[in-house]
Amino acid sequence: MSSLEQMYQQVIMDHAREAHGRGLTDPGLIQVGQSHQVNTTCGDEVTLRVGLDGDRVASVSWEGQGCSISQASVSVLHDLVEDHTLAEAESAMDAFRDLMQAKGEGLDDDKEDLLGDATAFVGVGKYPARIKCAMLGWMAFKDALIQARKDES
Amino acid sequence: MTFPDVRDDFPLLTRTVRNGKPLVYLDSGATAQKPRAVLDAEREFNERHNGAVARGAHLLAEEATGLFEAARAEVAAFVGARADEIVWTENATAALNLVAGAIGNASAGIGGEESAAFRIGPGDEICVTEAEHHANLVPWQQLAVRTGATLRWIPVDDDGRLDLDRLDTVVTERTRVLAFTHASNITGVISPVETLVARAKEVGALTVLDGCQSVPHLPVDVAALDVDFMAFSGHKMLGPTGIGALFGRKALLDALPPAVFGGGAVKTVTMETTSWQEAPMRHEPGTQPVAQAVGMAAAARYLSALGMDAVAAHERELAAILREGVADIPGVRLLGPAWDSGATDVIGLAAVAVDGVHPHDVGQVLDDRGIAARVGHHCGQPLHRRLGVTGSTRASGHVYTTQDDARAFVEALATVPSFFGVSA
Numbered sequence: 001m002s003s004l005e006q007m008y009q010q011v012i013m014d015h016a017r018e019a020h021g022r023g024l025t026d027p028g029l030i031q032v033g034q035s036h037q038v039n040t041t042c043g044d045e046v047t048l049r050v051g052l053d054g055d056r057v058a059s060v061s062w063e064g065q066g067c068s069i070s071q072a073s074v075s076v077l078h079d080l081v082e083d084h085t086l087a088e089a090e091s092a093m094d095a096f097r098d099l100m101q102a103k104g105e106g107l108d109d110d111k112e113d114l115l116g117d118a119t120a121f122v123g124v125g126k127y128p129a130r131i132k133c134a135m136l137g138w139m140a141f142k143d144a145l146i147q148a149r150k151d152e153s
Numbered sequence: 154m155t156f157p158d159v160r161d162d163f164p165l166l167t168r169t170v171r172n173g174k175p176l177v178y179l180d181s182g183a184t185a186q187k188p189r190a191v192l193d194a195e196r197e198f199n200e201r202h203n204g205a206v207a208r209g210a211h212l213l214a215e216e217a218t219g220l221f222e223a224a225r226a227e228v229a230a231f232v233g234a235r236a237d238e239i240v241w242t243e244n245a246t247a248a249l250n251l252v253a254g255a256i257g258n259a260s261a262g263i264g265g266e267e268s269a270a271f272r273i274g275p276g277d278e279i280c281v282t283e284a285e286h287h288a289n290l291v292p293w294q295q296l297a298v299r300t301g302a303t304l305r306w307i308p309v310d311d312d313g314r315l316d317l318d319r320l321d322t323v324v325t326e327r328t329r330v331l332a333f334t335h336a337s338n339i340t341g342v343i344s345p346v347e348t349l350v351a352r353a354k355e356v357g358a359l360t361v362l363d364g365c366q367s368v369p370h371l372p373v374d375v376a377a378l379d380v381d382f383m384a385f386s387g388h389k390m391l392g393p394t395g396i397g398a399l400f401g402r403k404a405l406l407d408a409l410p411p412a413v414f415g416g417g418a419v420k421t422v423t424m425e426t427t428s429w430q431e432a433p434m435r436h437e438p439g440t441q442p443v444a445q446a447v448g449m450a451a452a453a454r455y456l457s458a459l460g461m462d463a464v465a466a467h468e469r470e471l472a473a474i475l476r477e478g479v480a481d482i483p484g485v486r487l488l489g490p491a492w493d494s495g496a497t498d499v500i501g502l503a504a505v506a507v508d509g510v511h512p513h514d515v516g517q518v519l520d521d522r523g524i525a526a527r528v529g530h531h532c533g534q535p536l537h538r539r540l541g542v543t544g545s546t547r548a549s550g551h552v553y554t555t556q557d558d559a560r561a562f563v564e565a566l567a568t569v570p571s572f573f574g575v576s577a
Binding site: 002003004007008013017041042043044065066067068069127130133 | 171172510511512521529530534544572
């Protein structure tokens, strides 16, 4: 498999074509956070909204436009964190960041199990310029969580 | 006459990229590669002549000052200016900001009566075009914010050409500055400078030309163009980074207050007041990029030896291959006018949008074949928006670009729609 094919695995192409969680929804919850992130090198953007129900990520929805890597990445994020606990979402976030920093080498089995479809992004780690694309939605998710939990303290 | 193969002059072009593939460098519009003559000139200066310019009495200071001023004269001659009409800046962005910032300073009262002619405020208008690079839009937009003047712009048509039917209604007696690009870094369209300058003169507006994409690729003569100011960049004309230049008419440069203040630019300083030297010194406070200036002069010399008419003809052939080639690919749209061998108002580049495929993804496929092209909005968000896309993929050539390079771009581009499963 060439580096190009490794980067654009079928899983990524599928998510890019039919992204999950696209279209902002009203979670109907009290704890809602939203974040808008822009990749300044290309102008790609994502607006992501998260709704928390106690320690559960009850709802993740988003809008955005961008390259296949950035769009597929938010789609995969949606599948990984929606309906999971905050602790699980945060582990997934950490694992995805580790994957991006792995220079295309992959992670140990435990972490890859955690990431599921998201392990397909392993090839992106070889291209520093594209890591930002893959991280765009995750940055929005991280920030939206902070916004949602602001009122807690 | 065939253009000489100059690739051997450019050491970087011999390297390989991704998996040992030969490099096809088509990102010269962003930054050009440097010939050995430029690299040697910089090294020679640093190894033999480096010293503080215009500040010392020792031999090295003398030599460095002499080379620095000789460089100014050479770069000036390259664009048809006099040496004292060239101000060194760190890049073209800084040159454009120098003019905008200085007008802002004049408007705040700096420079006193000598600079009063540059004052602008509410009721005055600053005019740009919809085709501008952010560097020739944002400084003017912000000058308008700062002074209360109004920013207006000449729109472009669907081909990216300026809509000259609107010229007389946009550029009016209220217009104080008309800033416009000589050649678009996205559509490649060359502006009708003569028409724009004539209108500006009619209404008494200053003209500021962005020469970033023209000076490296076409014969440019500021005297013939009759503009008041022109900004251009070193690294796009085969020179070093960290150096650019502002051409300005001497009388204007002399009356314009500094945009940035510091030592070396002043005549007399007291604790309360400062008077400035004549141009260009008044606009060059602080230590200047001296080795870079020497390198930029070497680049001007290199290009002059090739002959700018020959360079322009060479790049026209590249434009033909690029623009005709991409037009034949289904699902690919060329930004700017379609190739017309009769039209002479396009420089040697092609920016394209691929239906259903983001520019970054296009760039990745090109990169996999060793092709370096620019992806994104190329610092021209408003023009992309006007043309109905958020970004594009651009191939831009220079003296070392071969016709095979241009064909490689077209061939690689043709594989993109099917790779991403969007073939028609």
